[in-house]
Amino acid sequence: MSQLVHIAVDAMGGDDAPGIVLDGCAISSVRHPNARFLLFGDAAKIQPHLNRHKGLEKVCEIHHTPDAIPMDAKPAQAVRQGRKSSMAMAITSVKVKRAQAIVSAGSTGALMAISKIRLRTFPGVARPAIAAIFPTQRGETLVLDAGANVDTDIKQLVDFAILGEGFAHVVLNRERPTVGLLNVGSEDVKGNEVVKAVDALLRASELPMEYVGYIEGDDIAAGAVDVVVTDGFTGNIALKAAEGTAKMVAHYLRSALTSSPLAKLGALLASGGLKILKERMDPRKSNGGVFLGLNGLVVKSHGGTDGLGYAAALDLAIDLAGSDFGSHITAALEKVKDKVDAADEALKAAKVEKKTPKPEDKVTP
């Protein structure tokens, strides 16, 4: 039997917690007999769900916590009032090395805020990012940042490229991951100044990645690269725009296949093929965003998921827990540090100069 992996689980996070959490543990434990789940939350509420799954108790450990953070909690409020919450206690178990990763389907904002405070940012990383794994025509692509930061500078985007490369190398098993920088298409407005500076830096960086340069929005689903780098504002909106479109097509497909008795019969005959399509597009299969850039592994599951989706988030955490990309990332961060700092300073100086009237302008006649 392979080495045991301990996963801290916020049993109270998620719309239908703790039921779906325990369902997820049951599914994941079959696939990973070496996984042990540390369940943080209200013991009285967890126990009945634990009892529903035969044999699950053997791989679980309940850690009673008196509080839980509501799904709609504001991050600042969660930090202040949630010290004894299932989420905070689960994160702490990673900090004190009792668990190798933590999974929660609770509020994203609260999870990020508490993780930042308890785990701290990885040395050399400016800010953690949310990395989303996205299904594409050619497999899976990592997109980051998916919404942790809305104002992004050069240093952050370069960090994201390094964090994404490390993840794709270790988790997606890509020898030399391809990395693209998200940009607009039309020639006259090719990128804002931050994006241009990051492009120049990554080209010259000699990092252990295949940097392909700019990519456009439609390259995400086409699977053009392993890692898509962008700021959290654009990344969040692009991913949700894609999700919305997939839902729209599914909606139209359903109405097309029920539009006539003949269409219904056809759909019945094609049901095997359609099932494959449905499985491929099932958002539960790639459920789980990862917070990268912290001293500890944090996996965020969708709040509205079910047991199958929660199991996917647990599987991801178990995969990650077995790996260590810390030293890989440290070397890369060190390699570009001086250049990134210089580029950030230059851009900030240029902006201040543009916006501040020069003092000498006033005295010149």
Next chain:
Amino acid sequence: MSQLVHIAVDAMGGDDAPGIVLDGCAISSVRHPNARFLLFGDAAKIQPHLNRHKGLEKVCEIHHTPDAIPMDAKPAQAVRQGRKSSMAMAITSVKVKRAQAIVSAGSTGALMAISKIRLRTFPGVARPAIAAIFPTQRGETLVLDAGANVDTDIKQLVDFAILGEGFAHVVLNRERPTVGLLNVGSEDVKGNEVVKAVDALLRASELPMEYVGYIEGDDIAAGAVDVVVTDGFTGNIALKAAEGTAKMVAHYLRSALTSSPLAKLGALLASGGLKILKERMDPRKSNGGVFLGLNGLVVKSHGGTDGLGYAAALDLAIDLAGSDFGSHITAALEKVKDKVDAADEALKAAKVEKKTPKPEDKVTP
């Protein structure tokens, strides 16, 4: 017969021009007997295609131009070298009121650059935007800016809301269009400072629109609002991410429906329903972005479209040409002008203060 509408057509713009351009004119002229097409381009190349369509000559007028702008021309180069090009001469015909709108499938950057110079920005508008019409679960939604501007300030986003509202009112026939401001979802990072300031302004503006506040990426395809307001960087990437996803689903659907003989038979029986789906998702049906905020109507067709797609762009131009939202927009721009200017100044001052070391800091011991 209703009043004649004159449309200037850049006959040389597009991957397969002038063939697809004339195909488009033929299709559109049947739907709009009152349309007249002013074809700008190489007469020797246009004439044979004109001859292919019986009766088309009666509603067309060839205006020979010696030059054409290449599809991959840089905007600055197109402006300098394209003075006698089909694109520039077609735009000029709108400026001198010979035509009421111009359609081109040429380079977006060149078309925007030349349009800005020849037509000038509409009084009170900071910068023109590209407005894209997007299919949704509930009909059509206007998204702007789709890529004309990458660095966006408060004034521009408020302008986009006003321009979009006018368009939805006049072209999409919405009595009081709903308008949403694109933002990220997670609570802790709700929007950058520009987005927050625009939200406050639109809430307090009393403009003739139903401003619903923030919307997220998945609300675009859901058809949550008539008009989606965002900056050109985010807008371009969100629209392309959505396009890419639709293509990916279509790709998987095709492989699902050919995965077995039974699936193939089912697809054959359901072909009527699947045809409806295909038509609904056909990008040619909503082909045509509109440049809003200029003294003249400019419609951009996709470069790689065919006759059917080009006809959709012509139809849109004809619809627009019959309308006049100039005065509508002028009133709205005037209404918010002072507030917008004040908000922009305040934000810029705050940024400069944050980035410039205060002189007194140096002398304080």
